[in-house]
Amino acid sequence: MNTYAIWVNLAPGAKDLELVAAVNAYLGALQQEGTVESWSVQRRQFGFGPSELGEFMIQIRTQNLTQLEAAFTHAARRSGELERLHIEVYSRVQDFRSGLYRDFPDAVRVS
Known part of the structure:
Protein backbone atom coordinates (compact mmCIF):
# COMPACT_ATOMS: atom_id res chain seq x y z
CA MET A 1 0.00 0.00 0.00
CA ASN A 2 1.23 3.49 -0.84
CA THR A 3 0.29 6.54 1.18
CA TYR A 4 0.34 10.05 -0.24
CA ALA A 5 0.59 12.20 2.89
CA ILE A 6 -0.45 15.85 2.77
CA TRP A 7 -0.07 18.47 5.49
CA VAL A 8 -1.95 21.78 5.33
CA ASN A 9 -3.17 24.65 7.44
CA LEU A 10 -6.56 26.27 7.12
CA ALA A 11 -6.63 29.31 4.86
CA PRO A 12 -7.79 32.55 6.52
CA GLY A 13 -11.54 32.44 7.01
CA ALA A 14 -11.82 28.72 6.21
CA LYS A 15 -13.79 26.51 8.57
CA ASP A 16 -12.41 23.17 9.74
CA LEU A 17 -15.56 21.09 9.25
CA GLU A 18 -16.07 22.54 5.77
CA LEU A 19 -12.53 21.49 4.85
CA VAL A 20 -13.15 17.93 6.03
CA ALA A 21 -16.44 17.76 4.11
CA ALA A 22 -14.70 19.03 0.97
CA VAL A 23 -11.85 16.51 1.32
CA ASN A 24 -14.34 13.68 1.81
CA ALA A 25 -16.35 14.72 -1.26
CA TYR A 26 -13.25 15.07 -3.46
CA LEU A 27 -11.54 11.87 -2.40
CA GLY A 28 -14.86 10.03 -2.44
CA ALA A 29 -15.22 10.96 -6.11
CA LEU A 30 -11.70 9.67 -6.81
CA GLN A 31 -12.52 6.48 -4.92
CA GLN A 32 -15.59 5.97 -7.10
CA GLU A 33 -13.29 6.27 -10.12
CA GLY A 34 -11.14 3.49 -8.65
CA GLU A 52 6.82 23.09 9.14
CA LEU A 53 3.96 20.61 8.89
CA GLY A 54 0.40 21.82 8.88
CA GLU A 55 -2.28 21.39 11.48
CA PHE A 56 -4.15 18.91 9.26
CA MET A 57 -2.79 15.69 7.78
CA ILE A 58 -4.58 13.97 4.92
CA GLN A 59 -3.46 10.44 4.09
CA ILE A 60 -4.52 9.07 0.71
CA ARG A 61 -3.95 5.34 0.26
CA THR A 62 -3.55 3.52 -3.05
CA GLN A 63 -2.69 -0.09 -3.87
CA ASN A 64 0.33 0.92 -5.95
CA LEU A 65 1.96 3.81 -7.79
CA THR A 66 0.01 3.00 -10.94
CA GLN A 67 -3.24 3.69 -9.11
CA LEU A 68 -1.81 6.90 -7.63
CA GLU A 69 -0.69 8.06 -11.09
CA ALA A 70 -4.22 7.41 -12.35
CA ALA A 71 -5.57 9.65 -9.57
CA PHE A 72 -3.09 12.40 -10.48
CA THR A 73 -3.94 12.06 -14.18
CA HIS A 74 -7.66 12.26 -13.46
CA ALA A 75 -7.18 15.35 -11.28
CA ALA A 76 -4.82 16.98 -13.81
CA ARG A 77 -7.63 17.28 -16.35
CA ARG A 78 -8.83 20.28 -14.32
CA SER A 79 -12.36 20.07 -15.65
CA GLY A 80 -15.86 18.99 -14.75
CA GLU A 81 -17.21 17.95 -11.39
CA LEU A 82 -13.87 16.67 -10.11
CA GLU A 83 -12.28 20.09 -10.64
CA ARG A 84 -15.16 21.76 -8.81
CA LEU A 85 -14.59 19.39 -5.87
CA HIS A 86 -10.84 20.05 -5.99
CA PRO A 105 8.74 -4.02 4.54
CA ASP A 106 6.80 -4.48 1.34
CA ALA A 107 5.99 -7.74 -0.43
CA VAL A 108 8.97 -7.55 -2.80
CA ARG A 109 11.58 -7.20 -0.05
CA VAL A 110 14.00 -10.16 -0.18
CA SER A 111 16.37 -9.48 2.71
Missing part, protein backbone atom coordinates in the same frame (compact mmCIF):
# COMPACT_ATOMS: atom_id res chain seq x y z
CA THR A 35 -8.05 5.68 -8.23
CA VAL A 36 -8.04 5.88 -4.42
CA GLU A 37 -8.49 3.00 -1.97
CA SER A 38 -9.08 4.99 1.21
CA TRP A 39 -8.12 8.16 3.06
CA SER A 40 -8.15 9.77 6.46
CA VAL A 41 -8.09 13.32 7.76
CA GLN A 42 -6.35 14.00 11.04
CA ARG A 43 -5.79 17.17 13.03
CA ARG A 44 -2.79 17.98 15.16
CA GLN A 45 -3.55 17.56 18.83
CA PHE A 46 -2.55 20.07 21.50
CA GLY A 47 -0.19 21.80 19.05
CA PHE A 48 2.26 18.89 19.10
CA GLY A 49 4.22 18.53 15.87
CA PRO A 50 6.85 20.26 13.79
CA SER A 51 5.93 23.81 12.79
CA ILE A 87 -11.42 23.81 -5.81
CA GLU A 88 -13.54 23.27 -2.69
CA VAL A 89 -10.50 21.69 -1.03
CA TYR A 90 -7.60 23.86 -2.14
CA SER A 91 -9.49 27.12 -1.62
CA ARG A 92 -9.64 26.25 2.10
CA VAL A 93 -5.96 25.44 2.66
CA GLN A 94 -2.51 26.98 2.67
CA ASP A 95 1.06 25.89 3.48
CA PHE A 96 0.77 22.67 1.46
CA ARG A 97 3.41 19.99 2.08
CA SER A 98 3.37 16.40 0.88
CA GLY A 99 5.26 13.12 0.97
CA LEU A 100 4.97 9.63 -0.44
CA TYR A 101 5.26 6.57 1.80
CA ARG A 102 4.82 2.81 1.38
CA ASP A 103 4.21 -0.06 3.74
CA PHE A 104 7.50 -1.48 4.98
